[in-house]
Amino acid sequence: MSGNIHTKRIYRASCVALVVTALTFAIRANLLGVLGEEFELTAMQIGNVAAAAFWGFTGAMVLGGVLCDWIGMGRLFLLAFLGHAIGIVWTIFSSDYRSLFLSTLLVGLANGFVESASYSMLSSIYADEDKTKRINDWHIWFPGGIVIGGVLAYLLTSAGFNWKVQMVVMLIPTLAYGAMFWKQRFPKSERVKLGVSDREMFRACLSPLFLLMLCCMLLTAATELATNQWIVELLSAVGVHSILLLVFINGIMTIGRANARHILKHLSVTQLLFVSAVLSFLGLQLLGYAHGYLSFLAAGIFAMGICFFWPTMIGFVSENLPKTGPLGLSLMGGAGLFSTALALPWLGQIFDTHLLGAVPIGFSVEQLKDSTDGADMQLWADLKLNAGAYTLRLASVLPGILVVVFAALHLSRRKRAAGKASTAMQ
Template sequence: MQINRTALFRASCLSLLVTSLSFGIRAGILGKLGTDFQLDESQLATITATAFWGFPLAVVIGGFIVDLIGMKRLLVMAFVFHLAGILLTVFASGFWTLFISTLLIGLANGTVEAACNPLVASLYTDEKTTKLTHFHLWFPGGIVIGTLIVTFFNQFGLSWQIQVGMMLIPTVIYGYLFSKLDFPVTERVASGISTAGMYKALASPLFIFMFICMFGTAITELFTGQWIEVLLKNVTQNALLLLTLTNGVVFLGRAFAKPVLKAVTPQTLLLISAILAALGLYMLGHLSGTAVFGGAVIFGMGVCFFWPTMLGFVNTNLPATGALGLNLMGGAGMFAVSLYTIFMGGFYERIQKEAGGDTTLAGKSVLDATLVIPCILILAFAGLVIYMKGKAKKSAAAVQI
């Protein structure tokens, strides 16, 4: 068996591109779906949230079975789910077909992460956080491409069905590429760590702490990005371009992960990220006109390293948690976003009604409520920095003895 590390990594990036295209394109067509199928904000929130709870369902189940069935079989499943979900979206006829198609795409997205996160960690054991960050740059990259597709196609009056159908091209390509490649076993299997050893590592206080923090980092990044057009549509005429700009910043930041991670530790990077995310969210909620774009840049800098650094930190400092640890982290994040999206959909609608239909006030209220989360993360990650410094000092003292 010959493992082509570069080819596997490129195919992984392409599969993640499909995942992110689904976010970018759906964010851009959300308003049209509401108009075409006469859906209110709560129904749109429920449909959007379906992708977020389909994701953790798939990523957690995938985490439990990936060591048993292998990463290649998981990616075949992802391909089938993506194909079915995209086609059903194109031919949707109302709420339930959109609900089911979005669920299928969510399952596909989760299955991609369930296979590709441990794949990247297994291929690049000496630089996990850096390569996971390079892999995850295709998430914002795909959102940028997706929102540009929506903007460009809208200029020519092309339907949202054609926009969604564009995802079929990279889906078919990644399915073909993976079918031709050999895969390694996961790192935990290769290193001989027992299942009991894995579960012991998952019960450690540090993993539980990072697991809980993942709720906050995922909500801050993904909820805001997915709903930015709805939340700020009356603040600026180019709300969708805010999403493009934010994710463009994230894409560029992740491309330079190597020098950034050489300059600061992962835990310090998480603290800096939380501070910038909080500042960016405040600016998005309290500025208007072109000034909002400054907030989008700061916010993009803040959320840039959240997801891959959380995964890389856990897999580097708690390697015995293996593929399941990575996938439980991803599942925790997306599940939290799912619940938060449903809750905030109702909150947005309630504030809008109380304000006599004022969507600007409702959008700002949602952003202000969400701002609390990165503020809490600042305290949490400050504590993590102090804890890791103490741990490093103890390790250095033990070596000297």
């Protein structure tokens, strides 16, 4: 406890809030196909609904960075709680595409306020520590929450519960973190503590290094989040329960982030980003060819790749560009979510186009989907498998670009550090 600020309590509450954010990803990922059938949506429309969460996430991240020092972290967490509670209930009572889209958008706004407020809080209460490690520690609860949500979704689906029950489950931790934050006091942001003015903060957000990291965030986030949202559907015909692949991926991510501090003893931040890009590229390529239980091997490589992307990108900016303040951290998160919102319908469109283009002459999609004939059912499964594999291989272009960029960034910063060391010796 620092003064009247219960740092451990608000930290734990932010972890539970992040679990709720993760649950919205995991459970919704499991429900994309179900919601498509329930509301008679195309894959493009399903992608738009999934993207709504990211549009809301993006808006709240950017807005939260601007508002954090004006209204305070506590009010941002209150907005997050209200958004989660109302958005989840609204989704449960949705009756058409529009209400489903808007309720998902509201949940996305809540997710963004959680992340925006939490980044500022973590940078403030751990200002004198290795923030990349601390943010990785906190971000354990995102993949951890996806594991929890994925297992719950699998068990509830297997037990025959409908999709609305899965949504109700998310209300429990939402109420929990609301109660934990109730009447708590919050610290000032690190930027305020350092005495950095608004003008200096905005200027720092226009520096070349920050703009480069912002562009990289577009690709790292889309590689991680867009594929994770679609992976259950894209690999639905791979021969294993695809929701378990999502759980497996995020289980590895949880373990990885829990051990980030040990990995960062042996690798610099830029080296870690480079290795992550290489593994992400290889993992997506392998997922595009794997079948059956070999999919878990490919998924494991992919998981090790995307594991450190998000928290390490945020940590890099927090450590190397502290004057960017809450705005810089929020812009980074907002950029990642903006790109994911664009990538989700893009992946859906690629999947749709490849699937429809492969339907043999004389057959229709409706005929194959509804057929009970064994040959037709196998043909439909093969078409979905090929379309999903093609989509994942195409998505590997994103981390492929990052391999080149992060290699150049690492070499540039190593050369710069060597130059400073040489000057100091002279």
